[in-house]
Amino acid sequence: MSAPAPRVLLTVEEYLDELLTELVGDTVLGTEVVPLAEALGRVLAQPVHAAGDVPAFANSAMDGYAVRHDDLHTLPASLAVVGAVPAGSGDDPAIRPGECVRIMTGAPLPTDADTVVPVEMTDAGTETVTILEERARGQHVRDAGEDVRAGDVVADAGVTITGRVLGSLAAAGTATVTVRRRPVVGIAATGDELIAPGGELQRGQIFESNGTHLAATLTELGAQVRGPAVLADDTDAFTAGLDELAGGADLVLLTGGVSVGDFDVSRIVLEQSGGVFRHVRMQPGKPQGRARWRGVPVLALPGNPVSTAISFEVFGRPLVDALLGRSTTEGPTRAVAGAGWRSPSGRRQYVPVRLGSDETGRLVATPTHRRGSASHMVTSLAGAQALAVVAEQTEGVEPGDLVQIRSL
Secondary structure: OOOOOOOEEEOHHHHHHHHHHHHHOOOOOOEEEEEHHHOOOOEEOOOEEOOOOEOOOOEEOOOEEEEOHHHHOOOOEEEEEEEEEOOOOOOOOOOOOOEEEEEOOOOEOOOOOOEEEEHHHEOOOOOEEEEOOOOOOOOOEEOOOOOEOOOOEEEOOOOEOOHHHHHHHHHOOOOEEEEEOOOEEEEEEEOOOEEOOOOOOOOOOEEOOHHHHHHHHHHHOOOEEEEEEEEOOOHHHHHHHHHHHHOOOOEEEEEOOOOOOOOOHHHHHHHHOOOEEEEEOEEOOOEEEEEEEOOEEEEEEOOOHHHHHHHHHHHHHHHHHHHHOOOOOOOOEEEEEOOOEEOOOOOEEEEEEEEEEOOOOOEEEEEOOOOOOOOOOHHHHOOOOEEEEEOOOOOEEOOOOEEEEEEO
16 A cells, blocks of 8 residues: 655644635535525525614604604693504504604604603503603604614525524514525445444444444534445455545545545545545644545544544534525624633643633633543534634643634
8 A cells, every 4th residue: 555645734724725726716506585484594695784773763752642842831831631552553643733643663653743651650540640750752652763774685695594683683573585505415434333322332342423423413513414335445345435525526525545545535535536635733632634535525524532523613613604605793702711621832722711701700711621622632623612712823721811712
């Protein structure tokens, strides 16, 4: 067996740029129109414009009385109550000088009124009411179009439709949205040592977890997942499994077998088909690979569980976002280290952390494992809320140091 080719050593940014250029380029998935009820988690392909003004009409922000502000120049003011307007009413009662109507929150403001006086500022009369405190003209009135005007953009292309976005779209009168097609992603873990969770472990065997993790994460990201499959450390079986995964897929993710060992089947097979393997200045996750298989982009990740998870966050998630045209607006955040740990000089370190706060209210990041970062400590991921990112030139973090964090 021939020795693996020498590997180029790249920074995280250099390798990510290489991936985006070589595996995605200008490719963005096609679109489809879906009803709003089926849009949660999808990515908008076109901006959504308000169908009309929001609110559609001037309405009351309080339970109280709709009045003419000119009637409040002398206080207390006694006004005749000539009607009531509940929420949902289409009534528009006339209000003459010295008159008012009772009004509920959300009810349309009568045309003749310009101010709402909360019931707490009155004697709560039902036939005649005494206004005890003056309100500014227009107070407690929500004007038509105060939120958005008809035709305004409510959500732009590239936005992921969360529950908050969904509610805004519904309020703007949206019935359907144009979204990106769900990416089809094939997932496989490689290794003769892998068996399904729940089985009985023999000597040298471990439970498969990487494919499970990737499949769940990609489902959360809106992908249509194929797999996860387990591929044996045999070139023929691996090739057949990869053929099956790649058929009709937009992306294939492989985990394991990317290093320089004699049995690293992912590297062996993919290099023979033109795949490229790199070393990246990061810890964990130094060995990385990419290829095209039957024209389908393939991202090959290291097999240690934490390496897989972090490599996906750093490299896999941006690829999926690029295919979806998803906007990424989250910037770096900093926190205080809640404990100390060592960091390898010359490599950017990613450490799973829990988030909390100290007595001064500062954000605190504490490693989920006492050793900080170790590529095989799979259970350290369960309690992680973020990754602490330690710069390449840093050799250690002390309690109280400021560290950059990346949300999970």
